[in-house]
Amino acid sequence: MILKLDQQTIYLVGGVLALLVISSLIGWVLAKRVTGGNGKATIDNLNARIRAWWMMVAVFGLAMATGGIGSIVLFALTSFFALREFITLTPTRAGDHRALFLAFFLILPLQYYLIAIKWYGLFTIMIPVYAFLFLPIRSAIAGDCANFLERTAKIQWGLMICIYCVSHVPALLTLNLPGYAGQNGKLMFYFVLVAQISDVLQYVWGKALGRHKIAPNVSPNKTWEGFVGGVASATLIGAALWWATPFTPLQSAGMSLVITLMGFFGGLVMSAIKRDRGVKDYGNMIQGHGGVLDRIDSLCFAAPVFFHFTRYFFS
Amino acid sequence: MKALLAALAKIITGASARWLGCAPDTRQRVYFANHASNLDALVIWSALPPPVRALTRPVAARDYWTKGRVRPYLANHIFNALLIERKKPSVSDNPLKDMLTALDDRHSLIIFPEGGRQTGGEMAPFKSGLYHLAKHRPDVEFIPVLIENLNRILPKGEFLLVPVLGGVNFGAPVKLEPGEAKDAFLQRTQVAIKEMIRP
Numbered sequence: 001m002i003l004k005l006d007q008q009t010i011y012l013v014g015g016v017l018a019l020l021v022i023s024s025l026i027g028w029v030l031a032k033r034v035t036g037g038n039g040k041a042t043i044d045n046l047n048a049r050i051r052a053w054w055m056m057v058a059v060f061g062l063a064m065a066t067g068g069i070g071s072i073v074l075f076a077l078t079s080f081f082a083l084r085e086f087i088t089l090t091p092t093r094a095g096d097h098r099a100l101f102l103a104f105f106l107i108l109p110l111q112y113y114l115i116a117i118k119w120y121g122l123f124t125i126m127i128p129v130y131a132f133l134f135l136p137i138r139s140a141i142a143g144d145c146a147n148f149l150e151r152t153a154k155i156q157w158g159l160m161i162c163i164y165c166v167s168h169v170p171a172l173l174t175l176n177l178p179g180y181a182g183q184n185g186k187l188m189f190y191f192v193l194v195a196q197i198s199d200v201l202q203y204v205w206g207k208a209l210g211r212h213k214i215a216p217n218v219s220p221n222k223t224w225e226g227f228v229g230g231v232a233s234a235t236l237i238g239a240a241l242w243w244a245t246p247f248t249p250l251q252s253a254g255m256s257l258v259i260t261l262m263g264f265f266g267g268l269v270m271s272a273i274k275r276d277r278g279v280k281d282y283g284n285m286i287q288g289h290g291g292v293l294d295r296i297d298s299l300c301f302a303a304p305v306f307f308h309f310t311r312y313f314f315s
Numbered sequence: 316m317k318a319l320l321a322a323l324a325k326i327i328t329g330a331s332a333r334w335l336g337c338a339p340d341t342r343q344r345v346y347f348a349n350h351a352s353n354l355d356a357l358v359i360w361s362a363l364p365p366p367v368r369a370l371t372r373p374v375a376a377r378d379y380w381t382k383g384r385v386r387p388y389l390a391n392h393i394f395n396a397l398l399i400e401r402k403k404p405s406v407s408d409n410p411l412k413d414m415l416t417a418l419d420d421r422h423s424l425i426i427f428p429e430g431g432r433q434t435g436g437e438m439a440p441f442k443s444g445l446y447h448l449a450k451h452r453p454d455v456e457f458i459p460v461l462i463e464n465l466n467r468i469l470p471k472g473e474f475l476l477v478p479v480l481g482g483v484n485f486g487a488p489v490k491l492e493p494g495e496a497k498d499a500f501l502q503r504t505q506v507a508i509k510e511m512i513r514p
Binding site for chain 2: 080084085087088092094097098100101104278283284
């Protein structure tokens with residue numbers, strides 16, 4: 001799983017760096033112009049987000065540069081921090097202590113180990129089958145029945161979102177795609193880029209033109225204008241990046257559409273959970289963005305679907 | 316070593332300090348907190364800025380912290396803990412006297428007025444030591460501290476850590492009113508902690 005630094009990868013990385021430089025310049029100009037009121041808070045947040053993007057791109061780039069193992073470790077850590085935020089928000093009881101310990105320190109590393117050894121069969125069923133059955137057993141042995149079903153369901157949900165779904169991103173590196181051998185790193189880059197740029201573009205379109213709220217009860221910041229503009233423009237960008245993927249331009253557009261739509265709905269579902277728990281963000285680890293889970297909510301929902309579409313149609 | 320341990324505690328517990336009712340300050344204070352985990356004193360101690368930390372002594376049970384080799388080392392060399400007798404106080408071995416002496420040495424204190432770690436999720440009624448301290452030292456600031464989630468990271472009787480995110484919240488100083496009864500003060504101080512609980 002060594003990732004090659006070929007011409008196309010250099011284009012992809014160069015493109016992202018150019019985007020960052022341009023955004024930083026725009027943020028800098030805006031900060032000079034807007035000096036008071038509500039606008040200033042928005043611009044400050046925008047610049048905090050851009051700075052955090054530099055950091056995230058640097059970490060992701062470093063992980064990719066160290067080959068497949070680096071990417072697996074990066075997403076394992078991402079899962080760890082996401083699960084930590086999720087469980088923090090989820091009321092569990094002392095009886096779940098050992099089950100939670102096993103979730104963090106046995107199931108999480110095991111899931112990523114299965115990717116490293118490319119054991120696809122167990123990778124797809126370990127959490128939905130074995131963890132699903134085993135963790136409630138551990139909680140039941142602890143003997144506390146209060147809200148048992150609720151607690152178990154919430155822990156399993158945390159595992160599915162934060163470990164299972166996230167792990168499908170580095171799992172892209174294990175796919176055998178004819179005519180694309182040794183280039184899967186670009187596919188992973190493509191997926192993360194489309195999912196994240198869709199988030200950014202939905203934010204930008206929403207800030208610029210947003211009028212009509214799409215789901216005011218769940219996520220007050222999401223508007224029809226942001227949704228349509230973001231999905232359409234991210235899909236176009238995805239289509240334009242077909243040369244880095246095993247897809248044709250049209251296929252690439254379709255895949256990008258799937259990624260952006262799943263990403264949008266991921267953000268919606270994860271917002272519903274936040275509203276229910278009465279918080280705005282899952283955490284505060286990433287300046288301007290909130291927690292890790294706030295940044296990867298779209299990725300979580302898009303990754304398994306993109307993985308299986310690619311696997312079914314192209315491998 | 317101290318800085319290292321404080322950094323480690325912050326990483327493990329993810330404990331973010333929130334100064335809600337006061338700012339970090341080197342003035343003399345008694346921090347009183349809810350108590351559910353062995354990590355409680357450690358996270359308050361590491362949430363304090365180093366200059367404040369250097370002045371602050373956690374008050375801890377002598378019967379627990381003198382056992383073995385690691386505990387006494389931590390208590391004496393790292394935390395500079397004030398070890399008190401909680402089982403059999405006498406006139407010469409009196410927790411209140413020890414705490415007053417420490418305050419006279421210009422130290423701040425961290426105390427857990429429930430007297431021990433609670434497991435049920437509810438706070439136990441405060442012991443009267445807090446009231447006596449306030450009565451003897453009216454000039455000292457009494458800061459309520461709410462510790463969140465530490466009982467989920469390391470509950471009583473567990474040795475395996477679950478890395479959920481903890482939190483340390485510092486509230487507004489509580490003062491003993493002139494003529495205020497002991498029970499009223501103890502109740503009011505506990506409410507000051509509970510008020511910081513997020514729904």
